[in-house]
Amino acid sequence: MQEYVLRTHQLTKQYGKQIALDHADMTVRKGAIYGFIGQNGAGKSTLMKLVTGLAFPTSGSVELFGAASGSELVQARRRMGVSIESPALYPQLTAAENLEAHRLQQGVPGRDSVRRTLELVGLSGTGRKKARAFSLGMKQRLALGVALLGQPELLILDEPTNGLDPMGVVEMRELLTRLNRESGITILISSHILSELHLLATHYGIIHQGRLLEQLTSRELQERCRQFIHIKVNLPERAAVVLERELATREFEVAADGSIRLYAHLDRPAAVASALVAGGLELEQLMPIGEDLESYFASRIGGGNHA
């Protein structure tokens, strides 16, 4: 039987006449890394705020660790760590002091937990430097540290890789993966860097204009992302003729730059190459490619390119 950490039931949020979230039914399974994908203003942060209790639903409900209402739901929120929108830090405090304030609030025993958390997020060398002097990347890491301090079972992270340099992104991804695998922490993460989610998430939710369009596992996503063979030759028009005559397929597209996407014979790239060469073409590139998350996402929301 699947154990759910978070479920929303017909969750709706309306600001005036604008519907920010429209009857969303989200399910996050225990141990999952749930990648939450959507354009700016799609409703990702709204849903996260409703789950964390920062905003109140117009209708529908949130179920967290099986608790759906009242003080049980409030107490269930102690089992989660949160970083929503910009990193929420006390600018006049150091990294250690920020963590200490949160440790006292959460009643986490032992001051050593502050030192361990600083090491975990790579901020143990920041000393007396105040959080206001931190780079955005350092602030993101400290916000993650704060979220992790109470040893949460569920981490809710809104765009946690914003402002991180490429190495920082890799480190963040590795850290989240490790926390998920070694500590069993369930993670709900939103990001506009879809390729990042692709490398991290085990489950996905696609939201657009307040509506949760689809939820799927990474395996299901792989199956649905369209595969093709990318071909680059010296004479694309002739290659099209060869593909039609020799391989008996019209399942291909010739792009403006002359590259060809072949959607058939995906398991026979060598045969495709032989046919093209035998047809007198100079083969420059031939490689199997899967449609990435961005393309799939764009097709689901109806053609947009940016999450």
Place this chain on the structure above:
Amino acid sequence: MLNLLRSESYKLLRNRSLWLLAAVLAASGIAYVLMAYYDESNGGGTLSAVSGLDLLAMAMGGNNYVIKIGLCVLAGFFISSEYSAGTIKRGAASGYGRSRFIAAKLLVFIGGSALVSLIFPAVIFALGSALMGVGELPGGASAADYAWRSLLVTITLSAAFAAVTGAVATALTDSGKTIGALFVFYFFADGLYGMIGKFIPFVETMYRHSIFHLINTYADPAMGSAQLAQSIYVPLLVAAAFVGIGIAVFERKEIR
């Protein structure tokens, strides 16, 4: 609740505006006493006509502004800044009830405010008494009674103003708006009550029992026991009411 109070106290004690305010008040108190000491026609000293009690009475009058202005600034930086920095989200999503979270914040703010409000009169009375003697009150009233009574009423009134300020800061969320709105309100409250009281007698009666009137008379050495009692229970009731209002506002507030 204890965890929340500890966390809020930790943050308040590391709030730069608190220490800056405390340092300015202490320095002002010292400067005030030294100026009074050296400004005497006989060159100062223990023969001075001004005593620690006289200075305390004067300091209480000036402390009126400290309680009003100082606490607005402190609220701006301690409560409203939580919204601008986004840290209020951490608290509201921390798994404590919203009422407990904001109650802890307001209680710590009130406690800190009361201590800050004591600095100016306490420094002046202590230093003034050391340099010029404690002095005597007219009619042979007890100097010790006046001193503790003054400090007690300072605490209750500053608690009341802090609670009002804290509730407004919770509602307005923006430090600039909080400081600005309360500055205007506190400075015009007396005139406003007076003006409306001319037309509506009940408002005049209400004003006479309000913290705005009490703070104008709280330094009176001739204060009777009835007025003393009123200067204690009215501010405490106001503080309790506005902590309740602050909680009610925060319970219903969407945090963006």
